[in-house]
Amino acid sequence: MIPHLISTRDLSREQAIALLDISADMAESGARENKKLPALRGKTIVNLFYEDSTRTRISFEVAEKRLSADVINFSAKGSSVAKGESFKDTIVTLREMGVDGVVIRHPSSGAPHLLAERDWIDVPVINAGDGTHEHPTQALLDAYTLRAKRWGDSARSKGLDGLRVVIVGDILHSRVARSNIWLLHTLGATVTVVAPPTLLPPGLSEWPVSVSYDLDAVLAQPCDAVMMLRVQSERMRAAYFPNAHEYSAGWGLTLERFHRLSPDVMILHPGPMNRGFEISSAAADATQSLVLDQVANGVFVRMAVLYSVLTGTEVMS
Amino acid sequence: MSSSVLISGATIADGTSSDILVVDGLIAKVGKVSDKTDRVIDATGLLALPGLIDLHTHLREPGFEQSETVLTGSQAAAKGGFTTVFPMANTSPVADNASVVELEQSRGIEAGYVQVQPIGAVTAGLLGTHLADLRGMADSRARVRVFSDDGKCVHDPLVMRRALEYVLAFDGVIAQHAQEPRLTEQAQMNEGEIASRLGLAGWPAIAEETIIARDVLIAESVGAALHVCHLSTAGSVDIVRWAKARGIRVTAEVTPHHLLLTEDLAVSYDARYKVNPPLRRQEDVLAVRAGLADGTIDIVATDHAPHPSEDKECEWDVAAFGMVGLESALSIVQQTMVESGQLSWADVVRVMSSMPARIGRLPWSGLAAGAPASITLVDPTARSVFSVDHLAGKSQNSPYFGRELPGRVVHTMFNGYLTVENGQLVDAETVASAARLRVAAGLVRGLNEERHDG
Ligand SMILES: [Zn+2]
Numbered sequence: 001m002i003p004h005l006i007s008t009r010d011l012s013r014e015q016a017i018a019l020l021d022i023s024a025d026m027a028e029s030g031a032r033e034n035k036k037l038p039a040l041r042g043k044t045i046v047n048l049f050y051e052d053s054t055r056t057r058i059s060f061e062v063a064e065k066r067l068s069a070d071v072i073n074f075s076a077k078g079s080s081v082a083k084g085e086s087f088k089d090t091i092v093t094l095r096e097m098g099v100d101g102v103v104i105r106h107p108s109s110g111a112p113h114l115l116a117e118r119d120w121i122d123v124p125v126i127n128a129g130d131g132t133h134e135h136p137t138q139a140l141l142d143a144y145t146l147r148a149k150r151w152g153d154s155a156r157s158k159g160l161d162g163l164r165v166v167i168v169g170d171i172l173h174s175r176v177a178r179s180n181i182w183l184l185h186t187l188g189a190t191v192t193v194v195a196p197p198t199l200l201p202p203g204l205s206e207w208p209v210s211v212s213y214d215l216d217a218v219l220a221q222p223c224d225a226v227m228m229l230r231v232q233s234e235r236m237r238a239a240y241f242p243n244a245h246e247y248s249a250g251w252g253l254t255l256e257r258f259h260r261l262s263p264d265v266m267i268l269h270p271g272p273m274n275r276g277f278e279i280s281s282a283a284a285d286a287t288q289s290l291v292l293d294q295v296a297n298g299v300f301v302r303m304a305v306l307y308s309v310l311t312g313t314e315v316m317s
Numbered sequence: 318m319s320s321s322v323l324i325s326g327a328t329i330a331d332g333t334s335s336d337i338l339v340v341d342g343l344i345a346k347v348g349k350v351s352d353k354t355d356r357v358i359d360a361t362g363l364l365a366l367p368g369l370i371d372l373h374t375h376l377r378e379p380g381f382e383q384s385e386t387v388l389t390g391s392q393a394a395a396k397g398g399f400t401t402v403f404p405m406a407n408t409s410p411v412a413d414n415a416s417v418v419e420l421e422q423s424r425g426i427e428a429g430y431v432q433v434q435p436i437g438a439v440t441a442g443l444l445g446t447h448l449a450d451l452r453g454m455a456d457s458r459a460r461v462r463v464f465s466d467d468g469k470c471v472h473d474p475l476v477m478r479r480a481l482e483y484v485l486a487f488d489g490v491i492a493q494h495a496q497e498p499r500l501t502e503q504a505q506m507n508e509g510e511i512a513s514r515l516g517l518a519g520w521p522a523i524a525e526e527t528i529i530a531r532d533v534l535i536a537e538s539v540g541a542a543l544h545v546c547h548l549s550t551a552g553s554v555d556i557v558r559w560a561k562a563r564g565i566r567v568t569a570e571v572t573p574h575h576l577l578l579t580e581d582l583a584v585s586y587d588a589r590y591k592v593n594p595p596l597r598r599q600e601d602v603l604a605v606r607a608g609l610a611d612g613t614i615d616i617v618a619t620d621h622a623p624h625p626s627e628d629k630e631c632e633w634d635v636a637a638f639g640m641v642g643l644e645s646a647l648s649i650v651q652q653t654m655v656e657s658g659q660l661s662w663a664d665v666v667r668v669m670s671s672m673p674a675r676i677g678r679l680p681w682s683g684l685a686a687g688a689p690a691s692i693t694l695v696d697p698t699a700r701s702v703f704s705v706d707h708l709a710g711k712s713q714n715s716p717y718f719g720r721e722l723p724g725r726v727v728h729t730m731f732n733g734y735l736t737v738e739n740g741q742l743v744d745a746e747t748v749a750s751a752a753r754l755r756v757a758a759g760l761v762r763g764l765n766e767e768r769h770d771g
Pocket residue numbers: 467468469494546547593594
């Protein structure tokens with residue numbers, strides 16, 4: 001049983017696979033005419049979003065409603081840095097209101113961890129992305145998408161053993177990259193990260209990844225999936241790289257690189273995409289692109305996480 | 318009206334046993350004393366140390382009295398065995414002129430727990446652009462000799478050079494908070510694998526080391542005195558060691574927390590471990606201990622930085638930097654340096670009393686006849702689990718709760734009267750009236766215009 005979902009680093013292989021299997025159950029139920037399940041009837045879940053993210057919030061909200069939970073959306077953009085209520089006071093208020101679970105997105109790394117560890121509130125906490133720390137449901141949906149595509153109907157109870165995954169882009173600032181690195185490794189995949197040296201985190205050599213600065217060299221080797229990360233334009237202003245053109249030429253999935261890619265290499269992007277910058281439209285819209293699968297699977301994976309965490313279901317079962 | 322106190326059977330830092338006779342606020346005799354006195358303090362089994370001196374304290378008054386005041390900070394200091402503190406200039410208004418430093422000093426005299434010897438700002442408003450009223454503060458009743466923009470780095474090399482040169486006129490010293498601002502934008506904790514994993518922006522060692530390297534070269538070229546605040550990395554120790562070998566006039570301090578704590582504590586996202594400079598790696602901890610042991614680092618200074626709970630009970634990147642440290646400092650030094658065999662108690666006297674006085678340009682004669690009776694009596698065999706009860710200041714942002722620490726300050730004597738008795742603070746009114754007697758007797762520095770050039 002996992003009391004909270006804060007980091008994919010905390011998940012054992014068995015727990016991760018169990019979550020993916022429950023996600024598959026949720027996907028099957030989603031194919032039925034009545035998509036709604038009664039699992040969380042009577043439970044109140046608050047989506048506590050200190051940062052704008054329409055797509056993640058809606059994905060969670062759809063997942064919550066399909067499980068029949070009562071949903072409260074709390075948008076607190078600006079966080080406690082801006083004048084107003086402190087983070088702790090907000091959480092204590094939620095406790096007094098009697099919510100049953102918190103889904104939190106926060107610009108500060110570690111905010112969900114504090115929520116889970118402190119006595120401010122004693123309900124399950126699901127991290128929907130915190131600062132540059134982690135985004136565990138994104139990694140789970142990526143793993144689910146890769147597993148379903150790779151193994152099809154026989155995916156159940158499998159990991160990602162032997163899969164070669166290349167993650168490209170702003171590893172330094174990416175919570176998606178962190179959560180994916182831990183989870184892919186736990187599930188048996190081999191991970192290579194590629195970025196300009198300025199966008200690689202210090203201490204990366206201690207992580208279970210291979211590192212390269214040369215995307216063409218990496219893509220010349222066999223691989224199963226390429227995950228392109230969003231690169232924010234403010235990185236350019238902070239001198240991480242000289243200009244968009246040079247970044248694209250070096251580390252983007254350009255049309256030329258896409259054409260050199262084997263047609264069975266899966267392409268992923270957590271979205272929202274900067275088309276023409278880190279990924280060309282040809283790659284984003286190709287049949288081997290799983291970008292839309294990722295969005296659809298996000299709902300099933302979040303249903304599985306909500307269900308496991310809120311009902312205390314033994315995910316090892 | 319004469320008063321006398323006998324401290325009997327104390328162990329001196331050199332290991333010998335001795336009585337100490339205190340008459341009218343001064344040490345009258347050290348050795349075997351048979352005189353009858355008004356009062357006897359049985360110091361059997363206690364170490365008698367010259368009162369501890371902290372060259373780096375934040376008292377927060379004026380301007381941030383919700384965190385600490387001169388009175389409460391003085392009480393925290395006394396509880397930790399200190400008899401002198403040097404409050405940093407980052408108050409509001411900033412201590413960049415004579416009136417603010419004189420105000421701080423007189424508040425200290427009124428409180429009466431310790432000598433409050435203000436540090437003046439290097440630049441006006443701590444803005445880093447124009448020199449503060451350095452001479453005005455030096456010539457004030459507070460007789461400021463240490464200048465620092467602590468909390469901020471004097472990062473402009475021209476301003477730093479001018480400051481170092483200017484204070485040569487009155488034997489001043491510039492205490493630099495070495496932090497290259499561009500290399501630490503948004504920085505939250507020591508740069509490295511843990512920061513990367515936690516998603517907290519890294520604070521590289523080079524942000525400290527490049528400034529220290531630059532400053533020792535400037536100090537050498539102008540022949541001025543540089544003091545490096547809270548040195549925290551192995552590389553910084555190497556640079557200071559090199560500079561001293563070259564004969565550069567540089568001194569350095571390390572905080573108790575950098576002698577003990579490491580960056581991995583941040584995995585809790587508990588902002589009590591958020592401090593500037595950040596907690597570093599175990600290799601750095603070992604390097605600063607070695608530097609303190611071999612004299613590369615001259616002193617221990619607390620960087621006591623009180624903050625109210627709302628500034629620590631929050632998201633890490635929103636939280637304030639700093640830890641309270643006066644009440645725990647001696648215990649941490651005992652644990653990390655004495656119990657490891659790297660410092661003797663005589664060395665502790667050097668790094669926590671005589672050298673801080675020398676760098677701060679205060680007269681110091683230790684436990685000698687004729688010296689002010691500022692004495693810290695410590696039970697080094699005591700051990701206790703550190704808790705909020707150990708604190709005496711206004712804020713509780715200590716990183717040590719729950720740790721078993723050695724040593725206990727049993728009595729603190731300042732100018733011949735007790736500020737801490739049997740481990741408990743003496744109440745404010747008793748201390749203040751004792752202080753008034755000393756002022757009336759002319760024993761307290763800072764109330765006349767006499768220049769001191771020690
Ligand atoms: Zn400082």
